[in-house]
Structures are given as C-alpha cells and as structure tokens.
Amino acid sequence: MSNALEVAQIASLVGEPARANMLLALGDGRALPAGELAACAGITAPTASEHLAKLEQSGLLISIRQGRHRYYRIASPEVAAMLEAVMIVAAGFPRPAPRFRVDPELQRGRTCYNHLAGRLGVAICDVLVHKSYVTIDGEVAHVLPTGLKFLDTWGIDVRRMGKHPYCRTCIDWSERRHHLGGGVGIAIHKRCLELKWVEHHLDSRAVSVTRAGRLGLERVFGIAGAAL
Amino acid sequence: MSNALEVAQIASLVGEPARANMLLALGDGRALPAGELAACAGITAPTASEHLAKLEQSGLLISIRQGRHRYYRIASPEVAAMLEAVMIVAAGFPRPAPRFRVDPELQRGRTCYNHLAGRLGVAICDVLVHKSYVTIDGEVAHVLPTGLKFLDTWGIDVRRMGKHPYCRTCIDWSERRHHLGGGVGIAIHKRCLELKWVEHHLDSRAVSVTRAGRLGLERVFGIAGAAL
DNA sequence: GAGATGCTTCGGCCACCACCGAAGTGTGGA
DNA sequence: TCCACACTTCGGTGGTGGCCGAAGCATCTC
Incomplete structure (x- = not known):
C-alpha cells in the first residue's frame, strides 16, 4: 500500500531527535530563525539546514526570508495536531494532557530576534499606526x-537611520497581528532597554515591563498597563 | 528537553515502512496474527517479530496469545488518533478525510484465522449460547x-472431536463480542463451506453468505438474513 | 510420539542517514 | 568596498537499525 509509505515518510521526519526538538520548539506557533532552531536541537548550522529543508519540502514547515534570516514555523494546524497526538502517546496516558500552547510570559512580551514582539510589540505598533x-x-x-x-x-537618533529608515512588519505568531521589525523596530527595543522600561529574563526571550516602563508607556504611547 | 526524545522515539516507530504497514493494517481495530502482519508488510517472520516486539514494548500495540498464534492490535484510542493525524498530514490536505475504519464487507463476515468471525460468527455464537x-x-x-x-x-462428526471438544472464545474486534474458535469453531466453518452456505472471496478474508446459506441459517439457527 | 505450524532468538550483512568541517552564497552594516 | 553574519552546499565519516537465514522453542494435529 503506497499510503503506508507516505505515512512512514512523514512520521520518520518527526522520528529524529534533532528534528523533533525543532518541531516542538515551533509547536506554539512562533516563527524562529534557523540558527535558533539549530541551538534548540543542539546541532550545527549545516545539519540544521538540511533538516529544515526536508521539513519544509515535506510540507511540515514553511519559511519566510527576512533579510539574512530565515524564519520557520509550523505549516498548518494539521501538522500541529499531529505533533500533539504524538506527544500524547509519548507522554504515556497517565498524564492528562500535554502542554502545547504559548507560554503566557512569552505571549505578554518577548524579543523577536532583536525587536519587541508579543502583546507589547503589537501594542506599540498599533499606537504608531x-x-x-x-x-x-x-x-x-x-x-x-x-x-x-x-x-x-x-x-x-533617527539621523543614523538614513532618509528611509529600514522598517518592516513582522507577523506576530502568538497575537496573529503585525509588529515592527527592521532597523526601527530594533531602535525602539534598544531605547526601551536604555530607559529601563523593559528587562530581559536570563535564558529566555521573555521581556517584562518594569514599573518605570508602565509609567513611560502610559505617558509616551498612551498604552495602559492593563493592556499588557 | 527530554520530551523531544520521547516524541522522536514514538514517531520513529511509525516512521518505518514495514511498521507503518502493520500499524495501518491494524488501524480499524482488528486483531491480526503476527504472520499475517508480516505478509502485510512484505517482510519475513523474524523481521516482523522484531518490529512487533518493539511496538508492543513501546505501548503502541498489545498482544494476546491464542494457541500458537499471537494476535496484535492497537493498544489504545490515543494511538489510533495519532495514526490518523499522521495520515491526514501524509495525505496532503486536499483530500478531505482518510479512510480509517472497518471494511464493511469484513465486518459482515470473515474468517478469523480458520473459524468464522464478524457479525456472522457472532450471530452463530449467540444462538448456540x-x-x-x-x-x-x-x-x-x-x-x-x-x-x-x-x-x-x-x-x-463430533466423535472425532473427543469427549471434550476444544472450543474457546475469541474476542471479535469489529463487533466487540465473542465468537467461537478452537476445534468447534473450525468445524462449524468447514460445515458451512461444505453446505455452500458461505463462500470465500479471493485474496481476502471476507466471507459472504450465499442464498442457500441465508435459508439454512434461518432454518437451522433461526438467524434472519437481515441481521447480517 | 512424530510432524507441521507459528513465532522468537541469534548472528552477520548492508544501506541509509545524521553529523560535521570547509567552502560558497547572499544580505546588512560600516 | 570591505567585513560580519546567517544560512546553504559539498564531501567524507561513522553508527544505527532493518533485513534475512538458520536454528530454537511452543503449540496444535494426527
């Protein structure tokens, strides 16, 4: 039955520790660059590149090029459902339900490569628009x-950014809306750090808003702290 | 993350053509003997034995020994759900839904190794009880x-079966009820063939009831044809 | 008890594939 | 224009695992 061959091919893509690590890292719907995924899996960039190419070619992932980065994410809800189903079996059934959703802390605020994302990033973008x-x-x-x-x-310092500052949108996978990336996005992030409006968590991409940040965001952007 | 290793381990069990063939053959909930599964996968008995042992050890299958046979079946609905989820992805999404249920012809009547199973086998067993x-x-x-x-x-010829004829029950996986196996079950099947009450399909375990069979079952066992 | 049948264990072979280092491509920043 | 960085391609290596034949149990049939 040729059907079994296709099933085996898909399953074998998941059935490799390095690839499974990367898929699980993407399981909450975020888009991550190849380098970060390589780090997640504990392998070098070339190996990760091979794996990611296979995963994309088979339709499990899709990628978007953004500058010299390449962001990968889960291609469809069906793929996410498959991963979840495998996790349920892998967990052995005593455990009631697997966690497979967005980390609330990351959803609140995080860095998307080097600009702000999550509700914080989206809120700032909304205000500017x-x-x-x-x-x-x-x-x-x-x-x-x-x-x-x-x-x-x-x-x-907008003069350092030239006459047409590099600014692009970046789909936010947890909020499903845009936030700002590119040079402007990075500058905003840097300025927030300078002002100590946000602080980074160690070993995480999570970003939290300080007391000064809540005041500043309210005053300068009109963003209420409760919205975050 | 150790979780990824477990996920990869489970997925790699499915990610092997021979094993995928066997799992899909069991996908409708039937229990099949090792030899038949080997044939399904197109591999020899030793290889199949290894695969089946792994699948059982990992909790994807469970087995029941019955005489010199060993019947394997899917261990849990969670495993079946996982297989279905993989099939959906493997099918590519255009196709609406994968087939993953009991073949109605087999459900009606079939041989379970060498006795009658399916609704026909269950019906005869019911009457005798x-x-x-x-x-x-x-x-x-x-x-x-x-x-x-x-x-x-x-x-x-009951004399040939001795004073205590060998008769055991056999769980019917499509009907979830008992039917008769063992020497008596085989004898009943043989007699039905002799009387041309049933006939076998080529290349299949399906069994269909002839016109003479419907009359005979009605007269001798009181089984209405509509019940099948 | 002898033979047939179904499954398992053992040993050895072979192919596939994950992995990395090195070199190549393309983009962004100075 | 040059460098830095992210990713990809290429070539070669090594280990894992699927596969089978032969032999070894266990069970049923005669």
Missing part, C-alpha cells in the same frame, strides 16, 4: 515625517 | 451434551 506615525503596506512599513519627529523626541 | 448448547466462561467455551447432539444432527 493609529497616530499616523507609521503606515503599513504588507511586509513593508513606512515611517512618516511626523513619526521620525516623534522617535527623535523620544530619544532615538 | 441462547439455546444452551454452549456456555462461555471467559476464554473457554464448553459444548454441552445437547450442543453435541445438535452439531451431530447438523452434520459435524
């Missing part, structure tokens, strides 16, 4: 002159 | 004197 500081057109985001002035006032 | 020709006590079935007389009248 709402105030007409930024317009979004698909993958590209344009910072308007008023936006540049705003950023400058806030303490970001 | 209801008429107090046979009593069932777990795995063992006893043919009472009246039962021996009945079988003798019907044309089965």
Whole structure:
C-alpha cells in the first residue's frame, strides 16, 4: 500500500531527535530563525539546514526570508495536531494532557530576534499606526515625517537611520497581528532597554515591563498597563 | 528537553515502512496474527517479530496469545488518533478525510484465522449460547451434551472431536463480542463451506453468505438474513 | 510420539542517514 | 568596498537499525 509509505515518510521526519526538538520548539506557533532552531536541537548550522529543508519540502514547515534570516514555523494546524497526538502517546496516558500552547510570559512580551514582539510589540505598533506615525503596506512599513519627529523626541537618533529608515512588519505568531521589525523596530527595543522600561529574563526571550516602563508607556504611547 | 526524545522515539516507530504497514493494517481495530502482519508488510517472520516486539514494548500495540498464534492490535484510542493525524498530514490536505475504519464487507463476515468471525460468527455464537448448547466462561467455551447432539444432527462428526471438544472464545474486534474458535469453531466453518452456505472471496478474508446459506441459517439457527 | 505450524532468538550483512568541517552564497552594516 | 553574519552546499565519516537465514522453542494435529 503506497499510503503506508507516505505515512512512514512523514512520521520518520518527526522520528529524529534533532528534528523533533525543532518541531516542538515551533509547536506554539512562533516563527524562529534557523540558527535558533539549530541551538534548540543542539546541532550545527549545516545539519540544521538540511533538516529544515526536508521539513519544509515535506510540507511540515514553511519559511519566510527576512533579510539574512530565515524564519520557520509550523505549516498548518494539521501538522500541529499531529505533533500533539504524538506527544500524547509519548507522554504515556497517565498524564492528562500535554502542554502545547504559548507560554503566557512569552505571549505578554518577548524579543523577536532583536525587536519587541508579543502583546507589547503589537501594542506599540498599533499606537504608531493609529497616530499616523507609521503606515503599513504588507511586509513593508513606512515611517512618516511626523513619526521620525516623534522617535527623535523620544530619544532615538533617527539621523543614523538614513532618509528611509529600514522598517518592516513582522507577523506576530502568538497575537496573529503585525509588529515592527527592521532597523526601527530594533531602535525602539534598544531605547526601551536604555530607559529601563523593559528587562530581559536570563535564558529566555521573555521581556517584562518594569514599573518605570508602565509609567513611560502610559505617558509616551498612551498604552495602559492593563493592556499588557 | 527530554520530551523531544520521547516524541522522536514514538514517531520513529511509525516512521518505518514495514511498521507503518502493520500499524495501518491494524488501524480499524482488528486483531491480526503476527504472520499475517508480516505478509502485510512484505517482510519475513523474524523481521516482523522484531518490529512487533518493539511496538508492543513501546505501548503502541498489545498482544494476546491464542494457541500458537499471537494476535496484535492497537493498544489504545490515543494511538489510533495519532495514526490518523499522521495520515491526514501524509495525505496532503486536499483530500478531505482518510479512510480509517472497518471494511464493511469484513465486518459482515470473515474468517478469523480458520473459524468464522464478524457479525456472522457472532450471530452463530449467540444462538448456540441462547439455546444452551454452549456456555462461555471467559476464554473457554464448553459444548454441552445437547450442543453435541445438535452439531451431530447438523452434520459435524463430533466423535472425532473427543469427549471434550476444544472450543474457546475469541474476542471479535469489529463487533466487540465473542465468537467461537478452537476445534468447534473450525468445524462449524468447514460445515458451512461444505453446505455452500458461505463462500470465500479471493485474496481476502471476507466471507459472504450465499442464498442457500441465508435459508439454512434461518432454518437451522433461526438467524434472519437481515441481521447480517 | 512424530510432524507441521507459528513465532522468537541469534548472528552477520548492508544501506541509509545524521553529523560535521570547509567552502560558497547572499544580505546588512560600516 | 570591505567585513560580519546567517544560512546553504559539498564531501567524507561513522553508527544505527532493518533485513534475512538458520536454528530454537511452543503449540496444535494426527
């Protein structure tokens, strides 16, 4: 039966520790770059590249190139369901249900490579768009002159970013909405760190808002702390 | 993360064509003997034995010894769900739903090794018990004197079966009820063939009831054709 | 008890594939 | 223009595991 061959092919993709590690790291729907996935799996970049290529070719993952990075994520809910089903069996049935959802701390705020993501990143992006500081057109985001002035006032050296600052959108996989990446996104993140509005957790991409941050976000962006 | 290792281990069990073939053959809940599974997978008995041992040790299958046979079946609904989830992904999503249920023809009537199973086998067993020709006590079935007389009248040479004819029960995986196996079960099957009440399909374990069979079952056992 | 049948264990062979280092490609930043 | 960085391609190595034949139990049949 040729059907069994296809089933075996799919299952064998999951049935390899390095690949299983990467798939599980992507299990909550986030998109992660190849390098980070290699680290998750404890293998070198070349090996990870091979694995990821296979996973994408077989339709388990899809990837998006963003600059020199390549972000991978689970291709479909069916794939996520399959992983969950395998986890249930792997857990042995005594345990009631496997955890396979977004870490609430990461969902609140985190770094997406080197800009802010999660509810925090999305909230900032929303405000900038709402105030007409930024317009979004698909993958590209344009910072308007008023936006540049705003950023400058806030303490970001916009002259270093050139006349057309590099700013792009980045789909937020936990919020399913856009946030800002690119040079502008990175600058915002840096400025938040300078002002000690946010602090990083060790060994994690989670970012938490400090007391000063809640005050500052409220004052400068009009973001209520409860919204995060 | 040790979790990933367990996931990979389970998935790799499915990720092998021979094992995938066997698991899919068992996918409808039937229990099949090792030899038949080896044939399904196109491998020799020794290889199949290794595979089946691994699958059982990991909790994907469970086995029951019955005489010199060993019947394997899917260990739990969770395992079946996992297989189905993999099939969905393997099918590529255009196709709406994978087939993963009992073949209706096999469910109606089939040979379980060399006696009758399916609704036909269960129906005959029911009648014999209801008429107090046979009593069932777990795995063992006893043919009472009246039962021996009945079988003798019907044309089965009960003297050849000794004073305590070998008769055991066999769980029917499609009907989830007992039917008769052992020497008596085989004799009943043979007699049905002699009388041309049933006929075998080529290349299949399916058994269908002939017109003569419907009449005979109605007359001798009181089984209405519609019940099958 | 002898033979047939179904399954398991053992030993050895072979192929596949995960893995890495080194070199190559392309993008971003100075 | 140059360097730094992220990822990919290539070539070669090593280990794991699937596979079978032969031999070894266990069970049923005669």
